[in-house]
Amino acid sequence: MTSRRTFLAALIATGATPGLSWASVGNPSFIAAAKQGDGYSLHGLTTEGQITFSVPLPARGHAGAGHPTLPIAIAFARRPGRYALVIDCTTGQVIRELTPPDGTAFNGHGFYLDGGRMLITVEQNDADSAGKLGLWDVEAGYKRIGEVSTHGIGPHEARLMPDGETIVVANGGIATDASDRTKLNIPDMRPNLAYLTLDGLAELVELEEDLHFNSIRHLAVNRDGLVAFAMQWEDDPSYAPPLLGLHRRGTDPILAEAPLEDEILMQGYAGSIAFAGDETEVAITSPYGGRMHRFSPDGAFLGSVTRADICGLATCGTGFLASDGFGKVVAITGGRERHLADHSVSWDNHIVAL
Numbered sequence: 001m002t003s004r005r006t007f008l009a010a011l012i013a014t015g016a017t018p019g020l021s022w023a024s025v026g027n028p029s030f031i032a033a034a035k036q037g038d039g040y041s042l043h044g045l046t047t048e049g050q051i052t053f054s055v056p057l058p059a060r061g062h063a064g065a066g067h068p069t070l071p072i073a074i075a076f077a078r079r080p081g082r083y084a085l086v087i088d089c090t091t092g093q094v095i096r097e098l099t100p101p102d103g104t105a106f107n108g109h110g111f112y113l114d115g116g117r118m119l120i121t122v123e124q125n126d127a128d129s130a131g132k133l134g135l136w137d138v139e140a141g142y143k144r145i146g147e148v149s150t151h152g153i154g155p156h157e158a159r160l161m162p163d164g165e166t167i168v169v170a171n172g173g174i175a176t177d178a179s180d181r182t183k184l185n186i187p188d189m190r191p192n193l194a195y196l197t198l199d200g201l202a203e204l205v206e207l208e209e210d211l212h213f214n215s216i217r218h219l220a221v222n223r224d225g226l227v228a229f230a231m232q233w234e235d236d237p238s239y240a241p242p243l244l245g246l247h248r249r250g251t252d253p254i255l256a257e258a259p260l261e262d263e264i265l266m267q268g269y270a271g272s273i274a275f276a277g278d279e280t281e282v283a284i285t286s287p288y289g290g291r292m293h294r295f296s297p298d299g300a301f302l303g304s305v306t307r308a309d310i311c312g313l314a315t316c317g318t319g320f321l322a323s324d325g326f327g328k329v330v331a332i333t334g335g336r337e338r339h340l341a342d343h344s345v346s347w348d349n350h351i352v353a354l
Contacts, residue, residue: 022354025071025089026052030314031352032323033061033075034345042075044089045351047316049329049340055092058083062108063157066354067116074098074119079156080105080178084121086142096142100134103127105178109157112138120167122158123147129175129184131155133167135198151194151201153185159219159227161195166202168227169194172215174234186234191216193229193247205253207245214241220273220282220315225249226297228275228282233268243270244284246299256299265289271349272313274320276333283320283332287311287349292322294335303335314351323347 028044044052086096131150152171173191213235312323319333
């Protein structure tokens with residue numbers, strides 16, 4: 001086990017400032033990327049939607065990851081992307097710029113593991129979009145130390161399961177051109193949900209054949225291991241398929257459907273997903289449809305919330321924190337909105353909990 005002294009020494013070597021915590025930048029509970037004027041930025045947010053820090057990004061961001069104790073955030077480029085910035089949020093200084101191995105791209109998501117000693121990045125090969133998780137040793141200055149196959153193509157998000165060892169991965173099933181994001185294999189796409197450890201595959205879950213166009217994209221995991229996954233439909237939008245799946249290991253997935261008229265309004269796209277803080281519901285958002293759909297953990301439809309360009313969604317209090325492309329941040333509990341803040345930014349797709 002690495003000592004605290006050794007850990008702090010390693011952080012000093014990376015350029016981070018020891019002795020500081022998230023309290024040093026206003027105790028944010030979340031980070032979120034945004035478009036700001038002619039540029040892009042990463043922000044800290046409180047549970048009341050207030051910005052506690054802002055740092056510039058070189059290009060459009062997507063999701064991020066926050067160190068569990070230190071005021072350090074990783075900002076990931078939009079997929080397939082070539083940058084992941086390690087940012088000291090107290091100064092805005094980029095203390096490391098991570099680049100994927102040759103022939104590999106980052107896919108917009110990642111998280112810290114083992115108390116912040118390791119960073120996991122979601123990646124794909126340029127040639128065939130085969131997925132992998134990149135492993136980075138934080139204490140060695142974010143040194144690349146290995147990779148693990150995701151057992152699918154086009155992975156997007158990965159989450160740590162409550163056991164602290166298993167990682168669930170959303171393999172979108174889509175091969176993309178690394179230079180211009182062109183989708184290459186839509187007729188043959190095969191999304192899956194993969195459960196991995198750093199030693200290999202533990203369980204693989206695929207959708208029924210008639211839903212193979214439903215790309216599994218984003219994930220939420222509740223405290224007892226129920227996995228919720230958000231999907232994006234890549235075929236005729238008039239089909240209006242379910243866009244939320246629920247899975248517990250060792251069982252078949254449940255596909256949660258809204259009434260047809262509500263499903264049609266989502267336009268085949270779920271952009272973010274989260275469990276409510278009290279875990280009595282799970283929700284997905286569609287910026288294209290301007291809607292949030294709420295479901296019970298057994299898949300029953302509970303209702304919708306209408307908000308133009310809504311996408312960012314995170315667990316907050318007993319309900320949710322949500323953001324939209326017009327700079328607004330709202331709390332949503334039991335289907336009721338409470339306005340929190342307006343900011344001069346256009347929020348990107350995700351709100352990431354710290």
